[in-house]
Amino acid sequence: MPHQFKPFDTMTPEDYAAIGLRCGLEIHRQILTKTKLFCRCPAGQYTSNYHAEILRHMRPTLSELGEYDPTALMEKKTEKNIYYRIHRDTVCTYEFDDTPPFFISEDALDIAIEHALLLRLNMVNELHIARKQYLDGSIPAGFQRTTIFGVNGWIPYKGRRIGIRQLGLEEDSCREVSDIGHERIYSTDRLGMPLIEIVTEPEMYTPDEMAEVGQILRRLCRSTGKVRTGYGSVRQDVNVSIEGGTRVEIKGVPQLWRIPRLVYNEARRQWSLLQIRDELNRRGVTADTLDTRVEAVTKLIAKPHYEPVRAALASGHMVRCVRLGAFGGLLNESTQEHTNFAKEFSDRVRVIACLTQLPNMVHSDAASESLDSRIWQKLRNKMNAKPPDVLILVWGDDRDTKRACEEIIIRAREATIGIPGDTRQGLKDGTNGFERVLAGSDRMYPDTDLPPLAITTERLDRVRAQMPEYIWDREDDLRERGVPDELITTLSVSPRITLFYRLVDDLSINPTFAAVILCQRFKSFARMRLDLDLLSDDDTFEVFELFAQGKLARQGVCYMLRALLMARNTPLGSAATVHDMLTSLQLSPVNNDDLPSRLAEVLTAAANSTFPEVPTKHRYLMGRLMERLLGRADGSMLATRLSEQLGQDGSFPQQAETPA
DSSP states (O other): OOSOOOOGGGOOHHHHHHTTOEEEEEEEEEBOOSBOSSSOSBSSOOOSOOSEEEEEOOOOOOOTTSOOOHHHHHHHHHOOEEEEEEOTTTOOGGGGTSSOOOOOOHHHHHHHHHHHHHTTOEEOSEEOOEEEEOTTSSSTTSEEEEEEEEEEEEEEETTEEEEEEEEEEEEOOOEEEEEETTEEEEEOTTTTOEEEEEEEOSOBOSHHHHHHHHHHHHHHHHHTTOBOOSTTSEEEEEEEEOTTSOOEEEEEEOOGGGHHHHHHHHHHHHHHHHHHHHHHHHTTOOTTTOOEEEEEOGGGOOSOSSHHHHHHHHTTOEEEEEEETTOTTTTTSEEETTEETHHHHHHHHHHTSOOOSSOOEEEGGGGGGSSOHHHHHHHHHHHTOOTTOEEEEEEEOHHHHHHHHHHHHHHHHHHHHOOOOEEEEEOTTSOEEEEEEOOOGGGEEEOSSSOOEEOOHHHHHHHHHTOOOOHHHHHHHHHHTTOOHHHHHHHHTOTTHHHHHHHHHHHOOOHHHHHIIIIIIHHHHHHTTOOGGGSOHHHHHHHHHHHHTTSSOHHHHHHHHHHHHHHHTSSTTTTOOHHHHHHHHTOOOOOTTTHHHHHHHHHHHTTTOOOSSHHHHHHHHHHHHHHHHTTTSOHHHHHHHHHHHSOTTOOOOTTOOOOO
8 A cells, every 4th residue: 555644643733634634522421410310310329239130122213204323223233132230229210211201300401501601502492302312222212312402602722713513411321331242231320310412513633632622621511510520420422534534433432631542543544444445446346346255164164273263163153254356455454553454344243243252253364364375275266266355254153144244245345435434432542443333313303201491591690690710711810820830720620619719819828828738638638538528618718717817837737637537537526626626736836936945856866866868867857847846837947947957067066955
C-alpha cells in the first residue's frame, strides 16, 4: 500500500486537516436524584448480589413508518439469551415493562433544565417523551424513554464557539456482567437512573480538541453539584469521520484521557479502509463483481497442529472456509496500531455469529502462523482459489459457522464501497472494535404512556435563579484571586466552592491557604476513609474563624479539622464541637515569648546526640519541635528560628539550658 499514516506522537493539526478529520461528542452523565426517572426506586444503589434472574429474547418491531432499524435486525441475528439479575431493593415491575411509568421525576427535570440553560440552549415549550429501541438487551423493555429539552446552544473554546446540538434526559441502561456465546447477562441496579445526554456539533478537528472540549463540559456539569461522580457515572460516545468516510461512533468511553488515542486510531482506520477500497477497485473488485465461495472443509483438516482448530475438532465442531476473490495480501494491512484488516472480519464473527472464543478465524495471508502449507494447498484446490484470492477459516457449530461466513462476505462487500457506519467499542489500548451497526432514526417513536409536559416560564425563572456562574468565569475569578493553577480546576467544581468564597470574603483568609485546605487536605481526609459529610461548612468556617481571630495557629487549622472528623467518625465523639476540640487539644498558638524556652528544651535534650550531616541534625530537631508544638506554631517560622539558634557548622549553642 502506498504512503503510511504517521505515528500518534508525530501527528500535527495540519496532518488532521489534510485528511478532513471532524469529531463530535455525546456525553451521558448520571444526575444526582434520590429516585429513578420514571419510577420511585432508589437511584445510585449498586450491588453484585441478586435475588432472581429473568430470561428474555429480543425481537425487532416496525417503526412508525413501517421500517426496521438496522441495529435491531443485526441483534436479531445474534439469537442471544438475555439474562437479568434482579435485586429486590433496586428495581420494580416498571423496569420490565409490566406496569406503566410514573410521571417523570421533578428533580431530574429541574437538573436537566439547569444544564440546558448553562449550555445556552433554545428551550422547548413542551416536553414529549419518545421511545428509542434497544435490542441488545441492555434495557429489558426493549426501548428507552428519552426526551429533548433544548437545541442549538454553545460553549466557548479557544476564541471560538463549539455548538451544542441538543440536551436530552433519558433512562440509564443495565450494567453488562458478561457476554459469551449466545448468552448475555446484565445487572439491573443502575437501570432507569436518570442521565442527561449532551450532544455537540462535529466541530472539533484534532484528538486533543475533543478531550479539551470534553473537559470543559465535564467541569460545567460538575459545577452544578447535581451530577454523580466516579467511575461509571459518565460515558462519552465519540463520533469520528474523515473526508470520504462516514460517521463512526465509539461507544461508552469512560475517561476523557482515553479520547485522543481513540480518535487517532479511528481516523487511521478510516484512512486505511479507504486505501483498501481503492486497491480493491484497482483490482476490479466492486460490490457487484465480488467473487466468493463457501464450503464445509472439516474433512480436509485432519489432525492440524494449530491448537484452536484442533480443540474445535476434538469438541465435535465443524470448519467452514470462505474464499474472497482478489483480496490476497490485504488482510495483513495495518488499520490501527497493533491491528490489521483481518480484525474487521474477526470482530463481525465474534459479535454477530457469537464465536466469542478468540482466535475465531485464520486466513491464508498469515498461513505460516496457523495451518501447515500442505493443508492450505488442499484448501486452495477445494475452493478453486487463485493466487490473488484469500481464504478465511472459521470453526464452531453448524448454525454459527454459517452465520460467520455470511458476515465475512457482507464485510468484504462493504470493503469495496468504503467505510461502514459502525458503532464501535473503545478498547484500553486506544484501538476500537466492532460493536454493532450504526442505528438509524427508525428506532425512535412517540411514547403513548405519558402526556406532553409544559415547561413554564415560572419554572425556568426558578431554576435560573439558583444556577451557578459559568465555570470559565469562576476559573478566571479564582485565577485573579491568586489561587495556584494546579488548584483552580479542582476548586472550581468543588462542593465547597461557596465555603471558599465565605472564608476569603468574610474572614479575609488567604485564598491559597483556603484552597489548599479545602482541596488537598480534604482529599487526604477522604483517603483516611473519614466521612466528610460529618463536617458541615459551618463547622469548617468556625475553625477558620478561630484562626482569623488569632485563637488558632495556621498549622492548627488542618490539625483541628482532622481531629474533629476523626472524633465524629466514632460513636462516642459523634457530638463533638469545634469548641470541644479547641479545649481538649489545647491548640492555642505559641506566642513569641515562649518560643526561646521551647527551642532550648529541644536543643538541650539533643545536645549529646551525634549527626553525620548538618541537614540531618536540622531535620531531627524540627521533628522534635513539631511533636511538641503540633498545630500551635507555623512550621516555616519554626525552621527559621531553629536555623538562627544553630551555628554555621550546626553546633549547639552553649547557652542552651533546660528551663527551670
